[in-house]
Amino acid sequence: MKKTRVFVIDDSALIRNLLTQIINSQPDMEVIGAASDPLAAREMIRATNPDVLTLDIEMPRMDGLTFLEKLMRLHPMPVVMISTLTNQGSDVRLRAxxxxxxxxxxxxxxxIRNGMESYTDEITNKIRxxxxxxxxxxxPLVNGHAHPAQPRPTIFKPQNSSTEKLIIVGASTGGTEAIKDFLIGLPSDCPGILITQHMPPAFTRSFAERLDRLSKIRVAEARGGERILPGHAYLAPGHSHLLLKKNGANYxxxxxxxxxxxxFRPSVDVLFHSAAKYAGSNAIGVILTGMGKDGAAGMLAMRQAGAYNFAQDEASxxxxxxxxxxxxIGAVEETVSLPEMTRRVMNRVAAMSSRSVRI
Structure with missing residues (x-):
């Protein structure tokens, strides 16, 4: 078996030793090097060319975010951040x-004081x-700045849009950026959106606030009991499953x-199953990048209930x-690249609107 070769960067000798023990205890991975900070690690990384890097954030001489930005511009490789909570908290990790x-x-x-054995499954699964x-x-930076983002094409809103339509989204690993890319092209009066992204409780509110700043639609962490409105997206909080329900005529x-x-809690399957039960053919399902199988069974239930489902393609x-x-398992009608996902979903919304008008 070819082992996944891991390099560990953390300023704590205790953490470096614990991570080394955890990783080396697995039959399919091994630590090939460790360093106390990025400056000490640079030449070692060049020499060993690891498959995965684990990286702390708060370190002497160079912090983890600064090093990550340099690394991903010059020599990109898979990085898993492993760090204690800081005063800046979730915003720093979203930046990572x-x-x-x-x-x-x-x-x-x-x-840390009690040991990290309880993290073994999480650490090793995320490294895999x-x-x-x-x-x-x-x-690359130009004159000290990144290239400005290219203007995004306007997504034309469908005619005769209905508040009954819903877009139901699930994602995990890589999903924070995929969800951002999907949402920022949506028009302000798109159908209501429910989102489950695998995230811990400390992150979801900051993530929702970030999406709200970047998008034309309003994005918030779901509180429970809200009426789902067009032009609004509701993100599952990190401590709870998010479900769709009906209260009279309202979602x-x-x-x-x-x-x-x-x-997982929140789980994509829980959200998708609730959409199958209460929205049926009024729903459009979107499953984005992520590790594992969460969401597959729920998306199949959505399709069987009449929903139309999209999956992100492998290349993106x-x-x-x-x-x-x-x-x-046959849960998906269309497989679409991430850059095309917003347009294709809104085209489907428009087609659903036209059909409902003819009826």
Whole structure:
């Protein structure tokens, strides 16, 4: 068996040793080097060319974000951030994902003192996923600045749009950037959107606020009991499943702290199954990049209930696991690249609107 070769960067000797023990305990991976900060690591990384890098954020001489940006511009490779919570918290970690980190693991200072054995499954599973991830080079700096973003084409709103239509989105590894790219092209009066992204509780509010700043639509962490409105997106909070329900003639959100499904709470399957039950053919399903199979069974239930479903294609996914599983069981009508997803989904909304008018 070819082992995944991992390089560890963390300023704590304790953490470096614990990560080394955890990784080396797995039959399919090994630590090939470790360093206390990025400057000490640079030549070692060039010499060893690891498959995956684990990276702390708060380190002496050069912080993890600065190093990550340089790395992803010059020599991109899969990176998993493993760091304690800081005063800047979730905004820093969202920035890491924006710069190209595949995933993150949040650990508290209390957990460090008590050892990291409880993180073994999370650490090793995320390293496995990262080893298969597609990483992209950041745009080179010009005069100290990144290239300005290209203007996005306007997405024309459908005629005779109905508030009854819904867009239901699920994602995991790589999903923060994929969801951002999908949402920012949507018109302000698009159908209401429900989103489940695998994230811990400390992240979802900041993620929703970031999406709200970048998008024409309003984006918020779901509170439960809200009426779902056009031009609004509701993100599952990290502590609860998000479900679609009906209250009379209106669609509303519901939160549940039931047991995790497919190891996750929030779970994409929980959201998709609720959409199948309450929205049927009024729903459009979208499954984006992610590790594992969460969402596949729920998306099949949506299709069987009359929904029309899209999956992100392999070439544009960071990790193709969730879309691949949904495609494999026949849950998907169209497989679409991420840059095309917004346009194709809105074309489908327009087609649904036209059909409802003829009826």
């Amino acid at each position: 994902l924006e710069l190209g980190a595949v995933d993150y693991i949040v650990k508290s200072k209390m957990d 996923a990262a080893s298969t991830a597609r990483v992209r080079r950041l745009e 509303v959100t519901e939160l549940s702290q039931a047991e995790p499904i497919n190891r 996914c960071v990790v193709f696991g969730m879309p691949r599983e949904a495609i494999a």
